[in-house]
Amino acid sequence: MATDGATITMSMREADRLKTVQAVVDGALRVGVAAQRLGD
Numbered sequence: 001m002a003t004d005g006a007t008i009t010m011s012m013r014e015a016d017r018l019k020t021v022q023a024v025v026d027g028a029l030r031v032g033v034a035a036q037r038l039g040d
Contacts, residue, residue: 023029
């Protein structure tokens with residue numbers, strides 16, 4: 001995925017969700033725990 005230096009804007013809630021998903025991808029957080037954090 002190429003980036004061209006574009007700016008993305010997100011709310012704090014969206015940023016927190018991104019961090020949670022990234023933690024799952026990195027193996028630092030289990031999917032079940034992530035689901036609880038995300039409210040699913």
